[in-house]
Amino acid sequence: MTTRITAPIEHCFNLARSIDLHLETMEHTGEKAIAGITSGLIGLGETVTWKARHFGVLMTLTSEITECSFPVLFSDEMVQGPFKSMKHYHVFEQKEGFTMMTDEFFYEAPLGLLGRLADYLFLEKYMLRLIMHRNSIIKQKAESTT
Template identity: 35%
Template sequence: MKKYELYRETELPITMLAAWDFFSNPTNLSKITPAEMDFKVVTSNLPQHIHNGLIIEYVVRPLAGVPLKWISQISSVNAPHSFVDEQLKGPYAYWHHEHTFEEKGGKVLMKDKVTYAVPFGVLGQLANKLVVRSKLEEIFNYRTKKILEFFKAD
C-alpha cells in the first residue's frame, strides 16, 4: 500500500486554549469543511471535547455528490497540544491525521499532518495523481482560509 502525506502549518492569532477549545470540539469540523461536501456528523450525543477512543461517524459527499460514510476514532489526545484521528471506515485505505498546536510568540502554530493511502492498488495511485491529491489540497486550502477568517485578528 503506497502512502502519501499532506502537511499544513497555519499561524493563528489566538491563545493555545482558544485553539484547543475550537479544534477539540468534534462538531466544529463542519464549520471548516467546504459546503459542497455536505459534511454531516451522524453520531448523536457527542461530547463537547474529544477524548481517547472517541468514535465519530460522518456522512460526506467528496466527489460527484455521492454520500460516503466515514467513521473515525480519536486515537490519541494530549490536551492542549495534540490529537490524532484515524479512519476506521471510509473512502481511504488508510488515514492518520495528526493535529498539533504550539505556542509561538503570543500566537498558535497549528500543524496538520495527514498520512493516507488510496484503495485499489495501481488504480488508486492513478486516482490519487488525477483527483484525490488535488481534492485534499483543495479541502485543506479551504480549511485554512475559513480558520483564518474565523480567528481574524482584530
C-alpha cells in the first residue's frame, strides 16, 4: 500500500514510528501500549507490547523494531502475539514535493486451515482497513504540521 504525503520524509518517518500517534490511530480498538516503549519514538531493537480489542476479543501483541535506517526504512516484527508470524516494512521515498510512504505487511494467520479460512473471509480485509485508516491519519497529521 502506498500513501502520498505532502511533507518532508523525516517528518513522515517519525510520525510512522510514534507510539503516541499509533495509539491515536487505533483509538477505536481501545489499544494501549502496556510494556516496552510506551510513548515517544520507537527505534532499532526496541519493543512495544500492545493490548487491544479486535473481533470482540482482547489481544496482546509484542513487536520489535528489527530494521531502522533513518529516514527511509523501518520494520517491526511480531515477537509474541496472535499471528503465526507478522512483519511490517515501512518504506519512505522523498519525491519532488512529497514523500511516498509504502507499507509492506506480511502475516500468517494461526490455526492452520481454520486460520486460512478466517483470513480469506475477513482477516485480510480487516488488516488492510486498519493500515489504510492509520495511514490516512499519518498523512493528515504530517500535512497539517509542516
